[in-house]
Amino acid sequence: MIALGSLFSRQPAPLLGLDISSSSVKLVELSRDKEGNLVLERCAIEPLERGWITDGNVEKFDEVAEAMRRVVKKSGTRTRNVAMALPPSSVITKKIILPGGLSEQELEVQVEAEANQYIPFSLDEVSLDFCVIGPSSNSAGDVEVLIAASRKEKVQDRQGLAEAAGLKPVVLDVESYASRLAAGRLIRSLPSEGKDTMVALFEVGAFTTSMQVIRNDEVLYDRDQAFGGAQLTQLIVRQYGFSPEEAEAKKRSGDLPEDYAAGVLKPFVDSLAQEVARALQFFFTSTPHNRVDHIMLAGGSAALPGLSEAVTAQTSFPCSLANPFEGMHVGEGVREKKMRREAPSYLTSCGLAMRRFPQ
Numbered sequence: 001m002i003a004l005g006s007l008f009s010r011q012p013a014p015l016l017g018l019d020i021s022s023s024s025v026k027l028v029e030l031s032r033d034k035e036g037n038l039v040l041e042r043c044a045i046e047p048l049e050r051g052w053i054t055d056g057n058v059e060k061f062d063e064v065a066e067a068m069r070r071v072v073k074k075s076g077t078r079t080r081n082v083a084m085a086l087p088p089s090s091v092i093t094k095k096i097i098l099p100g101g102l103s104e105q106e107l108e109v110q111v112e113a114e115a116n117q118y119i120p121f122s123l124d125e126v127s128l129d130f131c132v133i134g135p136s137s138n139s140a141g142d143v144e145v146l147i148a149a150s151r152k153e154k155v156q157d158r159q160g161l162a163e164a165a166g167l168k169p170v171v172l173d174v175e176s177y178a179s180r181l182a183a184g185r186l187i188r189s190l191p192s193e194g195k196d197t198m199v200a201l202f203e204v205g206a207f208t209t210s211m212q213v214i215r216n217d218e219v220l221y222d223r224d225q226a227f228g229g230a231q232l233t234q235l236i237v238r239q240y241g242f243s244p245e246e247a248e249a250k251k252r253s254g255d256l257p258e259d260y261a262a263g264v265l266k267p268f269v270d271s272l273a274q275e276v277a278r279a280l281q282f283f284f285t286s287t288p289h290n291r292v293d294h295i296m297l298a299g300g301s302a303a304l305p306g307l308s309e310a311v312t313a314q315t316s317f318p319c320s321l322a323n324p325f326e327g328m329h330v331g332e333g334v335r336e337k338k339m340r341r342e343a344p345s346y347l348t349s350c351g352l353a354m355r356r357f358p359q
Contacts, residue, residue, distance in 0.1 A: 012357060012358075013081055013356075014029065015029070015079065015170065015171070015355065015356040016028070016072070016077060016079050016082045016083065017029070017083050017178070017349040017350060017351065017352030017353030017354070018068065018071075018083065018084050018162075018167075018349060019084075019175070019178070019349035019352060020053060020068075020084070020158075021048075021053065021205055021206070021300075022054065022055075022205065022206050022207055022208075023047065023050075023205070023206035023229075023300060024045050024047045024048055024345070025045070025046045025064070025068055025071045026043070026345055026348070027044045027071045027072065027077075028349040028353040029043075029077050029079055029353055030328075030350070030353045030356060030357075037329055038328045038329070038354075039328060039330075039331055040325050040329070040331055040334055040339070041077075041333055042075040042076060042077050042331070042333045042334060043075070043325075043334060043339055043342075043346055044071050045071070045342060045346075046067045046068075046070050046071035046074065047067075047248070047252075050230075052064050052067075055089065056086065056089060057157075058157050058161065061157075061160070065161050066165075068164075068165035068167070069165045072166070072167070075333070076333050080167050080168050081167075081168050082167040082168065082170065082171075083169075083170065083173060083353065083355045083356075084162060084171070084352065085172065085173040085174055085175040085177075085178050085348065086154055086158065086174060086175065087174075087175050088174055088210075090151070090154045091149070091150045091174045092118065092119055092148070092149045093146060093148050093174070094115075094118045094146075095133070095144055095145070095146055096114050096144075096145050097138075097139060097142045097144060097145070098114075098142060098143055099141065099142055099143075100141050100142055100143045111128070111147055112128070115149060118147070118149075119149050121151065125152055126149045126150060127149065127150050127152050127155040128148075128149045129148050129149075130145050130146060130147045130148065131145070132145050133145065155172060159172075171352070171355045173351075173352055173355060176210065176212060176219075177351070178348045178351030178352045178354075179201070179203060179347045180201070180212065180214060180217075180219070180351070181351040181354050181355075181359065182322075182324040182347050182348070182350040182354060183199070183201050183214070183296060183298070183322060183324075183347065184217060185326075186322055186326060187199050187214065189327065195216065196215065196216060197215065197293045198213060198215045198289070198293045198294075199215070199292065199295075200212075200283070200294070200295045200296070200317075201213075201296045201322070202279070202295065202299075203298045203347065203348075204228055204229060204272070204298070204300065205228045205229070205299050205300065206228045206229050206301075207226065207228045207230050208225065208227075208228055209224070209227055209275065209276075209299070210223070210224045211223050211225070211283070213289075213292065220287065220289070221286075221287055223279065223282070225279055227272070228299075229299075229300050229301030231268065232251060233247045233248050234247075236251060236256070236260075236264060239260075239264050240256075240257060261305075265305065265306075269305070269307050272301070272304070273307065273310035273311045273313070273314040274314060276295070276311050277311070277315045280292065280317075291317070294318055294319075295311055295312075295317050295319040296320060296321075297311065297320070297321055297344065298321075298324075298344045298345075299345060299347070300345045302322065302344035303321060303342070303344050303345075308320060308321055323340070323343040324346055324351070325339065325346070325350065
């Protein structure tokens with residue numbers, strides 16, 4: 001009997017990447033064409049009100065679940081399997097070395113024994129997972145294993161949200177891992193396929209900017225800082241007397257008074273570029289490194305006019321916007337102009353959608 005899989009090459013089951021941040025829910029769905037190229041089938045964003053998600057914790061469960069239902073409807077997808085992520089602060093990760101050639105069951109026993117040393121909670125209270133990364137570079141015959149653990153209630157929160165929105169959670173990732181997966185594609189498009197290239201990835205969120213310094217898929221340094229796009233909204237409120245909701249809506253649509261660009265936007269962009277330069281300086285003083293080869297900006301505020309130029313001026317390192325859909329074919333269900341404008345916001349959700357395909 002011939003296995004049907006050998007006659008009809010099938011894609012892994014469709015999967016939505018759904019990223020829940022403090023300011024919005026972002027959805028991405030990818031497929032591959034016959035040549036194996038990635039295709040962007042759908043993407044959509046639905047804003048969240050301030051305080052619904054705080055520091056990665058779901059404060060307004062019903063409202064967030066409803067926003068998830070709206071983003072799924074807006075995207076037009078029929079897919080119900082979803083990959084979601086937890087913030088790095090909710091997950092303890094540790095790399096360990098174990099003997100090669102262990103069965104799955106033996107690995108599980110060893111991982112649990114090791115996890116007990118690193119996790120400050122009882123193992124009954126955590127969801128534990130692991131994956132074999134590959135052979136250890138330091139000890140022959142051993143393998144490097146990544147352990148990830150999170151409090152069960154954090155995991156159940158995300159699962160419950162998906163189910164309340166009519167979705168089926170099949171993957172739970174870590175936000176920074178998902179954004180690195182999507183950024184990895186962009187790094188490989190740099191000169192000499194990004195080999196040995198030191199890239200500083202900044203994700204500028206509403207309230208927090210996270211920085212990861214990556215070289216050859218390895219994270220050399222990561223740090224979060226308390227600045228983000230919400231500060232621009234506050235400046236607009238102060239300058240023009242709008243309500244915070246009005247200010248946010250006008251910021252997104254660009255419907256602002258004539259003096260906005262010079263009086264509010266430019267000073268904010270300059271201060272954001274200074275924060276990026278300060279974060280890099282902190283990296284240089286606390287590690288043996290004294291330069292990066294490239295800066296990538298992602299997140300909702302990354303596309304502010306003039307920001308990448310201001311960062312290059314402040315740091316003297318080349319800087320670009322991270323468009324996770326670069327080099328992908330675009331499906332008919334995508335409004336291309338809107339997608340290009342919002343592309344840097346989708347880095348994490350794109351990485352989650354990429355979990356559909358074996359890496």
